[in-house]
Amino acid sequence: ALGASALAALHEWRVRSSDLPSASALLVHLGNRAALPPGGPAGCVSASLSCLAQTALASSAAGDYASARDYSRRSAWLASRHGLVAERGRALLRLANVELDAADSHRSSLPEVERALPALLECISLAEGHGIGPLRSAAMVALARVHLGMGRAGRARSVLVGDLDGVLGQCHARD
Secondary structure, three states, rough: OHHHHHHHEEEEEEEHHHOHHHHHHHHHHHHHHHHHOHHHHHHHHHHHHHHHHHHHHHHHHHOHHHHHHHEEEEEEEHHHHHHOOOHHHHHHHHHHHHHHHHHHOOOOOOHHHOHHHHHHHHHHHHHHHHOOOHHHHHHHHHHHHHHHOOOOOOHHHHHHHHOOHHHHHOOOOOO
């Protein structure tokens, strides 16, 4: 049997490959693991965070941005409630990316792009305050996307160049 983290990775790969029917089946397995996880209360929180993250990813990929926002916010709240700073930061980054994806899908105006900023700035603050370099670098890539969406290509470039080592080291990180 696959572990929860292997299931989550496989689910993410299926979503990013646009194989949503297979991803949905895997999400059911993740949900079942979240309901009855091994490892007691700590396992329950971890499994729940994983399930919320993957559900947000699948919802966003399906264009259901309202649900993706909700799952990301729940994940951030749960992580905060249990003092899991890195998990909260990842949930905030996920929320910011959902906002950016929603804006991209609607080819929308400036206010839509700006909706990503509160979660993104909190994520950057958490990452800097706790020395989580990979999270900060991924957040900086998202910040560059915000600047691009606002029509500030030069500023987006400055953000990326300013953190070039971190961004290049983490260019695969998205949420």
